Amino acid sequence: MSYSVGYLGPRGTFTSMAVDALFKGEKHMPYQTIPDCFDAVKFGHVKYVVVPLENTLEGTVNLTLDYLIESKQLKIVSEIVVPIRQHFMVHKENALRWQDTDVIYSHPHALAQCHQFLTQDMRQVKKEMYNSTGAAAQFVSEHPEQLIGAIANEKAAETYDLAIIKRDIHDIANNHTRFVVLHKNDTALRSNNLPVKGFKTTFMIALPTDHAGALHQVLSAFAWRRINLSKIESRPMKTALGQYYFLIDIEQKMDDILIPNTIQELEAIGCQVEVLGSYPYYHVTEVLHDV
Ligand SMILES: O=C(O)C(=O)C[C@]1(C(=O)O)C=C[C@@H](O)C=C1
Numbered sequence: 192m193s194y195s196v197g198y199l200g201p202r203g204t205f206t207s208m209a210v211d212a213l214f215k216g217e218k219h220m221p222y223q224t225i226p227d228c229f230d231a232v233k234f235g236h237v238k239y240v241v242v243p244l245e246n247t248l249e250g251t252v253n254l255t256l257d258y259l260i261e262s263k264q265l266k267i268v269s270e271i272v273v274p275i276r277q278h279f280m281v282h283k284e285n286a287l288r289w290q291d292t293d294v295i296y297s298h299p300h301a302l303a304q305c306h307q308f309l310t311q312d313m314r315q316v317k318k319e320m321y322n323s324t325g326a327a328a329q330f331v332s333e334h335p336e337q338l339i340g341a342i343a344n345e346k347a348a349e350t351y352d353l354a355i356i357k358r359d360i361h362d363i364a365n366n367h368t369r370f371v372v373l374h375k376n377d378t379a380l381r382s383n384n385l386p387v388k389g390f391k392t393t394f395m396i397a398l399p400t401d402h403a404g405a406l407h408q409v410l411s412a413f414a415w416r417r418i419n420l421s422k423i424e425s426r427p428m429k430t431a432l433g434q435y436y437f438l439i440d441i442e443q444k445m446d447d448i449l450i451p452n453t454i455q456e457l458e459a460i461g462c463q464v465e466v467l468g469s470y471p472y473y474h475v476t477e478v479l480h481d482v
Pocket of ligand 1: 205206243246323325
């Protein structure tokens, strides 16, 4: 295996910023889509992959969560939260004509994070979804003959030599995305250079059918042990309407007693419980500086 880390590429995505922060000096391999990232680690082309899981403004990246639910052999081994600053950029040859832009490309999450800018300043411009912010920037750089723009980060503008027209166009300043590192076994991945902010464990829980108050019982199994939940979310099981998995994050790492006992209690009421990972989390504090 020549590459150790795969990620949602190309260079210049926010995901590549997460990779740079966690895996300094390792060989990285960009993949075009989130499913490609999952396949790369499943089939052993890379040891780890980094994919986006959740954003402050847009919530969960459903594609990642659905693949995580499906890929039971993969575990979350680390998490990193990255500040997200979105900028509007065009090809340098079109910088003076940016007001004539016909189409703006970006990842659907990035477009959604810039709703106010797109509806107020760019109302007439067509919006097109792309696989990632970096790929949108690359596409713009390859098509100077078209009056198109991208929403992406500063690194993408540098990498693809684009002109930033408007900075910080995301709706709220406190915009962050949570990325997870996936691996074939559950050995937690520690960063060599970032301080650990804390630990989490993620569960996937299927409730027993026709059991009144089952979710209440699940929550109370955590509550009476004073285990702090940092997230709860449901995703359809895709088997029938009304059937869901509950994804629960707790602010605690796997231990020998408390968590195994919680799982036992959940199984005793008929729940199916999978631990999707028990891992350290990190924050990137510095935002890419202005040029
Ligand atoms: O990594 C990127 O640049 C992406 O395009 C993906 C993604 C996402 O899926 O949330 C990552 C971070 C930002 O929230 C916007 C887009």
